[in-house]
Amino acid sequence: MIVTQAKPFEEILKMLEGEKSVFVVGCNGCAEVCETGGEKACVDLKQKLETSGIKVVGCATIDFMCNKLLDSLKILRHKEKIDFADSIIALTCGVGVQAVSSVIDKYVHPANNTIYLGGFQGTWPSQERCAECGDCVLDWTGGICPITNCSKSLLNGSCGGAKNGKCEIDKELDCGWENIYNRLKKLNKLENLQKQVKLRDYSKMFPNKELRNTTFYDVEKE
Amino acid sequence: MKLTELFSKKFVVTSEIGPPKGCDVSKCLHEAEILKGKADAINVTDNQSSVMRFGSLATCHFLKDKGLEPVYQVVCRDRNRIALQSDILSAAALGIENLLLLTGDHTKLGDHPQAKPVFDLDAVSLIHAVKKLEEGVDLSGNKLDGEPPKFSIGAVVSPCSDPVEPQLIKMEKKVKAGAQFFQTQAVYEVEKFVKFMEKAKQFGVPVMAGIVVLKSVGMAKYMNENVAGVYVPNNLIEELKKDKEKTKSGQTGIEIAARLIKELKPYCQGVHIMPLGWDDKVPKILELAGL
DSSP: OOEEEEOOHHHHHHHTTTOOEEEEEEESSHHHHTTSSHHHHHHHHHHHHHHTTOEEEEEEEESOTTOHHHHHHHHHHTHHHHHHSSEEEEESOHHHHHHHHHTSSSOEEEOEEEEEOTTOOOSSOOSOOOOOOSSOOTTTTTTOOHHHHSTTOOSSSOOSOOBTTEETTEEEEEOHHHHHHHHHHHTTOGGGGGSOOOOOOGGGGSOOHHHHTSHHHHHHHO | OOGGGTTTTSOEEEEEEOOOSSSOOHHHHHHHHHTTTTSSEEEEOSSGGGOOOSOHHHHHHHHHHTTOOEEEEEESSSOOHHHHHHHHHHHHHTTOOEEEEEOOOOGGGSSOTTSOOOOSSOHHHHHHHHHHHHTTBOTTOOBOSSSOOOOEEEEEEOTTOSSOHHHHHHHHHHHHHTOOEEEEEEOOOHHHHHHHHHHHGGGOOOEEEEEEOOOOHHHHHHHHHHSTTOOOOHHHHHHHHHOHHHHHTTHHHHHHHHHHHHHHGGGSSEEEEEOTTOGGGHHHHHHHTTO
16 A cells, blocks of 8 residues: 655646646556545546646546556557647556556656555556655656666766666666656657756655544554 | 866866775875876865775865865765765865765775665755855755855766767756866767867856876776776777787876877866876876876
């Protein structure tokens, strides 16, 4: 079970700056239990977005967004609508955002912050990993997590240590930042790399008081 | 003296020394003294290649005592933002005026592969942190007591990387964060460097081309296999192979380095020579290069 919290709506609006239409996908797995995925959360977000003048071209839920096969099938079914949208917004955990990003050449924005995984990496995980940083950065890295894909977890681009696209610590390991660069280039979003200096806020990694006081959190701890 | 004040006056030359594994710094200070009057400043590496050594800050302090101008290298691998800011304030009080701020190699590459890799900040955010200190506040926005420090802030770039675009993007980010001069990774391909500079000159900051003295054929091949952004072309490897005795004595490496400097000089504002222990060869290189 993965715990997610919805990002503040203002942050979501900021991500969507310059975009007119989105396709909303929500996860029916862990995120639904946290009320940050599933149909209800999708409908709520859809209404909020439309009130703010952003057209929602369609909505879909996927049982476990950490599973790329399920993602591909659902995306394929809605492809026509998705083609019309400027981007996708995903109500899921960090693993889910990365999984759905990897199956479509479309920009995917994360709607949630992933807080407490306790080492759990999704119901049907593949190679995507989430570091439960509590401050999801997948929005400006094109759906590839720099915290789990870069051996130094750097936030401001590659360290310059990669050779032929491979990390300095292991010739079989892709340089996460080179993958991010290639993906942003493909999506015509290289300007993201020029964004302001990013600093990790480690205090966000710890579940806050409100979350620690929910029954649900206690059940998870058991 | 700040390096940034020199670029308008001359073609700047820096070299570098690595502190010892142990606390006897006499040999490394001696290596630095060979360069007195020849190099404008001397970089002191910070636990280079993730190998635990004597500290860069203390070595810089000793260099100052000997009348040499140090460039304090700071990497983000071993200290979090609290320790980094603290050490940089200490450097200011010790009269150290030049910084070279880097992300640093991963701990796995060094002699303590079990160590926790910190990387709380990276090169860009460390430059940002120093800029904040210069504005009189720390990274959290708390006011510093007294006069804020003032440095000449250096950073690194890898001009012969393939692809080079991410390097240029990051270079621009470093300039925007506050970097005032650049030292580059080793350059052996002059044409690639010239092309890089055509794009990099728009940032308006001085660039010092990196020169690593070639010691042997094996070293050249090793770098081609393992060192990011470095490629020693075949003609240079052939030159090293031609006269084994001459290469062994260091003469071939000296000649290649001097020739590279001459060829690169019209396109950059200085050179940074990394002798990797061959400090005694630097004066000869500079002489042959006409500097």
